[in-house]
Every structure is written in structure tokens, then in C-alpha cells.
Amino acid sequence: MFLHEHCISGPIQSRRLGTSLGVNLLPCTHKICNYNCVYCECGLNRPDEEEIRSLPTPQQIEAALDERLRALKAEGRPLHSITFSGNGEPTLHPQFETIMDIVCALRQRHTPHTPVSVISNASRLGLPEIRRAIGRADKRILKLDAGTPGLYGRINGLRLADPTLPIGEVAGRRETPTAAEITAAYTQLIENLHGLPYPFTLQTLFFRGRAGGAPIDNTTGDELAAYIRQVLYVQPADLMIYGLDRETPEKELQKLTEAELADLAHRLRAAGTPPVQYYY
Numbered sequence: 001m002f003l004h005e006h007c008i009s010g011p012i013q014s015r016r017l018g019t020s021l022g023v024n025l026l027p028c029t030h031k032i033c034n035y036n037c038v039y040c041e042c043g044l045n046r047p048d049e050e051e052i053r054s055l056p057t058p059q060q061i062e063a064a065l066d067e068r069l070r071a072l073k074a075e076g077r078p079l080h081s082i083t084f085s086g087n088g089e090p091t092l093h094p095q096f097e098t099i100m101d102i103v104c105a106l107r108q109r110h111t112p113h114t115p116v117s118v119i120s121n122a123s124r125l126g127l128p129e130i131r132r133a134i135g136r137a138d139k140r141i142l143k144l145d146a147g148t149p150g151l152y153g154r155i156n157g158l159r160l161a162d163p164t165l166p167i168g169e170v171a172g173r174r175e176t177p178t179a180a181e182i183t184a185a186y187t188q189l190i191e192n193l194h195g196l197p198y199p200f201t202l203q204t205l206f207f208r209g210r211a212g213g214a215p216i217d218n219t220t221g222d223e224l225a226a227y228i229r230q231v232l233y234v235q236p237a238d239l240m241i242y243g244l245d246r247e248t249p250e251k252e253l254q255k256l257t258e259a260e261l262a263d264l265a266h267r268l269r270a271a272g273t274p275p276v277q278y279y280y
């Protein structure tokens with residue numbers, strides 16, 4: 001299991017973003033997310049998770065990021081991205097919009113050529129304050145792992161029927177959404193991506209294996225065809241596809257080979273998708 005130990009971490013060398021300084025708006029001891037993806041490197045959501053008390057405040061983020069950016073500037077180290085990622089879904093932080101403004105202002109002061117990136121599961125894009133906040137970032141990297149609601153439900157492990165609920169409703173709560181609720185959440189996700197008024201990158205983790213005792217695979221056949229249809233509908237600026245990189249909570253998932261990822265990228269391009277980059 002991989003957890004960020006601070007609200008500002010790194011910089012690390014990211015496969016996708018280069019030298020990246022992480023902004024973690026979730027607790028440092030456990031993940032909080034409205035999804036529970038079978039491959040999540042942060043592990044599964046804990047039943048005893050705590051939420052609001054252990055979230056960093058905007059003031060803490062501001063002080064820690066200011067200090068880190070000053071130090072990096074003094075060292076002359078290049079920085080390719082300041083990235084909202086961390087131990088769960090960053091848009092769950094109740095002051096996400098305020099913190100976005102703080103991060104953008106500090107970026108402007110210390111390293112104006114470094115983009116601010118947000119990695120999000122896109123589940124809360126229906127909320128106006130989330131759309132506003134991510135609109136102020138330079139890069140929006142939004143998740144879509146499946147072309148059908150059924151596979152979406154299995155891969156992403158939607159925890160609550162309504163993924164737009166605030167963090168206080170997410171942490172520590174258990175629901176098993178019905179198939180109809182998963183379909184509704186998936187349909188809303190697709191429509192939110194389709195209607196997003198900013199360019200964005202769609203990110204997809206491709207893998208196969210077994211989860212929950214049954215085969216799971218988003219790389220082939222009808223599922224891949226459905227995924228391509230959704231990509232053509234939501235029209236991202238580009239696509240990032242990648243394979244597993246760290247330990248996963250489901251132990252029977254298989255990492256694709258580099259040749260398989262390259263072949264998938266080739267098939268997506270041949271189907272007329274926006275530009276595709278793959279990351280092994």
C-alpha cells in the first residue's frame with residue numbers, strides 16, 4: 001500500500017507528469033475516496049476511517065507549499081507539475097476551491113511556468129464549485145476506466161449511490177449501490193465529461209485478471225468497443241493510458257506488458273480517438 005505521508009510530498013518522478021510535487025488534501029494515514037477501485041495503490045477504504053478532523057486546512061497547505069517551493073527554487077530544481085493527487089479523491093476536500101486558488105497563487109509567485117494539475121476520478125464534476133475549481137488548473141486528468149456501467153461498478157467500486165455527496169457522508173459509511181444506481185452514476189459521469197467546458201485529459205488504467213472471484217478485463221472485445229464509443233462521445237483533448245505500477249488490494253490483477261499497451265494505443269488511434277500516449 002502506498003500512502004502520501006504529508007500534505008505536500010515530493011517532488012517525485014512521475015511516469016506521466018515528470019518531476020511532480022504532490023498536494024494531498026486527504027489524511028496522511030489512510031485513504032478516503034468515494035470510489036474503492038480494485039487496483040487502488042492506496043488500498044481499500046477503511047471502515048474506521050476518520051475524515052474532517054484529519055484533513056489539512058487551507059492554511060496548512062499554504063504554509064507547507066510555500067516553504068517547499070521556496071526550497072526548490074533555492075536549490076534550482078526544475079519542477080514539471082504541482083499535482084493534486086494524494087490519498088483519495090482531492091475534490092472531496094470541503095475547501096477544494098479555496099485551496100486551488102492558494103496553490104495557483106503560490107505557483108504564480110514561485111514558479112510561474114509550472115502547471116498546476118488535478119488528478120481526479122471525475123465523479124463530482126456535476127458540482128458547480130468543483131467545475132469552477134478544476135477550471136482554474138492548467139491540466140485536468142480525469143478518470144474513465146470502463147465503457148459500460150457494469151464494468152465501471154466492478155472496477156471503480158462506487159461506494160455510495162450518489163458520488164457527489166460531501167466527505168462527511170462518504171467517510172465511514174457503507175452502501176451497496178444497486179445496478180440502477182450504478183448506471184445512473186455512470187451516465188452522469190459520462191454527461192459531465194461530455195459537457196465539461198474545459199479541455200481535459202482522459203486517463204484510463206488498463207488491466208486484466210480476477211477481482212471478487214470473477215474475471216475482470218477492460219482491454220478487449222465488447223468492453224473495449226464500448227469504451228471507445230464513450231471516448232468519442234466525451235471528446236477529451238487527449239488520452240493517457242497506463243498499466244498497473246504498484247501493489248493492488250485485489251491480488252489477482254495482471255499488469256499489461258509494454259507491447260500490449262502500445263497495441264492498445266494503436267487500436268484507439270485507429271478508431272479515431274484524440275491523441276493517445278501510453279505509460280508503462
Ligand code: SF4
Pocket residue numbers: 033034035036037039040041042087088089121156
Ligand atoms: S479513484 Fe483513485 S483514490 Fe479513489 S479508489 Fe480509485 S484509484 Fe483510489
